[in-house]
Amino acid sequence: MTRLQASAVEARLGDRQVLWGVDLDVAPGEVLALVGPNGSGKTTLLRTCYRALSVSGGAILLDNDDIHSMRRRDVARTIGVSSQEPVAFGGVTVRESVRLGRSVQRGWFEPFRSEDDAVVESVLARVSLTAHADRDVATLSGGERQRVSIARALAQKPEVLLLDEPTNHLDLRHQLGVLEMLRELAADGLAVLVTLHDMRLAAEYCDRMAVLHAGHVVDVGTPENVLTPELLGEVFGVRGVLRSVEGRRVLDLLGLVHE
Numbered sequence: 001m002t003r004l005q006a007s008a009v010e011a012r013l014g015d016r017q018v019l020w021g022v023d024l025d026v027a028p029g030e031v032l033a034l035v036g037p038n039g040s041g042k043t044t045l046l047r048t049c050y051r052a053l054s055v056s057g058g059a060i061l062l063d064n065d066d067i068h069s070m071r072r073r074d075v076a077r078t079i080g081v082s083s084q085e086p087v088a089f090g091g092v093t094v095r096e097s098v099r100l101g102r103s104v105q106r107g108w109f110e111p112f113r114s115e116d117d118a119v120v121e122s123v124l125a126r127v128s129l130t131a132h133a134d135r136d137v138a139t140l141s142g143g144e145r146q147r148v149s150i151a152r153a154l155a156q157k158p159e160v161l162l163l164d165e166p167t168n169h170l171d172l173r174h175q176l177g178v179l180e181m182l183r184e185l186a187a188d189g190l191a192v193l194v195t196l197h198d199m200r201l202a203a204e205y206c207d208r209m210a211v212l213h214a215g216h217v218v219d220v221g222t223p224e225n226v227l228t229p230e231l232l233g234e235v236f237g238v239r240g241v242l243r244s245v246e247g248r249r250v251l252d253l254l255g256l257v258h259e
């Protein structure tokens with residue numbers, strides 16, 4: 001199993017520096033939620049982690065190996081990604097789109113085997129897409145496409161899983177379904193890094209959370225340690241209280257902070 005680390009990561013977009021000295025450590029077996037206000041750099045940090053964006057300082061490490069010194073293919077095999085980018089343009093079925101995840105693992109020119117088909121069918125079932133497997137992805141709803149993107153990442157059987165807002169567009173049942181699934185994957189030993197806007201879901205389902213604010217990590221730790229009224233006020237401009245109900249964390253939001 002593989003550990004993902006960001007070490008003093010700096011990143012630029014155009015002529016703007018967007019990440020400043022970011023340190024992060026995602027261990028096998030944990031779900032780490034990356035939270036922060038709009039524009040704080042969450043997507044940018046995720047993109048540096050899978051080499052979609054080069055760092056301008058520091059490094060992204062997979063078990064102490066800098067991903068920029070690794071073969072691109074080894075990085076792609078280790079890290080599964082569900083990003084905000086479209087899963088496919090028209091003319092590709094759900095099943096074909098998910099099979100692409102298998103090809104990353106198997107190699108593009110290797111023939112498909114029956115075990116690859118079994119993996120594809122099992123991840124389709126896991127995200128409730130079996131009934132839609134033969135549909136063109138262009139005809140799917142936003143939530144169904146979101147699940148295709150997650151299924152494709154899972155088909156890869158990655159050791160590190162990165163997800164950018166995986167609950168976007170999902171109805172309540174599927175939001176909880178995806179987050180329960182991330183917990184199961186972590187229990188299987190994956191290192192899971194997930195950006196989430198919904199702080200209530202982040203609080204309930206993650207092991208630890210990292211808070212980004214204007215490109216800086218301002219806090220990392222358990223939700224109990226991080227989600228203090230002070231932090232919620234200073235970083236998010238809201239009032240809130242974290243409590244425990246039947247052993248689950250519940251974040252109550254109590255409105256905006258008024259100066």
Ligand SMILES: Nc1ncnc2c1ncn2[C@@H]1O[C@H](COP(=O)(O)OP(=O)(O)OP(=O)(O)O)[C@@H](O)[C@H]1O
Pocket residue numbers: 013014015016018036037038039040041042043044045
């Ligand atoms: N091409 C670009 N050139 C310059 N700045 C950019 C570019 N793309 C994004 N940015 C800026 O970089 C910052 C970080 O963006 P990023 O998308 O990583 O934030 P985020 O935390 O994921 O935001 P959100 O919660 O809104 O999805 C933002 O201020 C954004 O405006």
